[in-house]
Amino acid sequence: MRGIGIGYVNKIQVKYNYVLIKVNISMPSVLIPKNSLVETTQTGLLNDTVIDITPLQNITTQDIKNMNVFAKSCAKSIFVCHYDYIKGERGLNYDDLVRAATRISQRLDDPILFNLVNILLQNTIYISNEFIELTDSIVDTAVLIYDYLYRIFFSQM
Incomplete structure (x- = not known):
């Protein structure tokens, strides 16, 4: 106890x-x-x-x-x-642990699973690259707006 x-x-x-x-x-x-x-x-x-x-x-x-x-x-x-x-x-008990580990290893040994994980990783890389390009475009747009507003407000002084 x-x-x-x-x-x-x-x-x-x-x-x-x-x-x-x-x-x-x-x-x-x-x-x-x-x-x-x-x-x-x-x-x-x-x-x-x-x-x-x-x-x-x-x-x-x-x-x-x-x-x-x-x-x-x-x-x-x-x-x-x-x-x-x-x-x-x-x-x-250890028998349940061994059975569970065997089932997991059998599922991870499946070639279809590896193909799906590979596709998932490729799509994640593609999406992250697109996200980087999007944030770069947003930064460029923000810089242009900042320059435009700077010229408008400080040219009048």
Whole structure:
């Protein structure tokens, strides 16, 4: 939780539509809010799987005061009680990353894409050259207007 190891996976049950993971929290002082994001994530080069628990709300000392996850009154609290369940999601893993990188590299290897990018770059160069010529024409026109107005106003003095 928050990057700190607080327990271990005790049991994994694979069902048709879900996976049920029993986790033992080895630190009795750890309170997990019911409003938490739970994800399984692969980390490290050896694809170690961890369960990330990220609380989604701020906890005050008033919430924690006299909290006992083993008491019957815990069911009404904002914390996960003994033998409670939290629904989690599958987080990031390296297999998804490899698949995504493969799809991107296959799309970038497409010759049609390179032709389109080449045409886009050529048109961008053409447009920028036209823009430079346009700004040069505007500058020339502004200089002519400045000279004309200068002659009119200062010739009368």
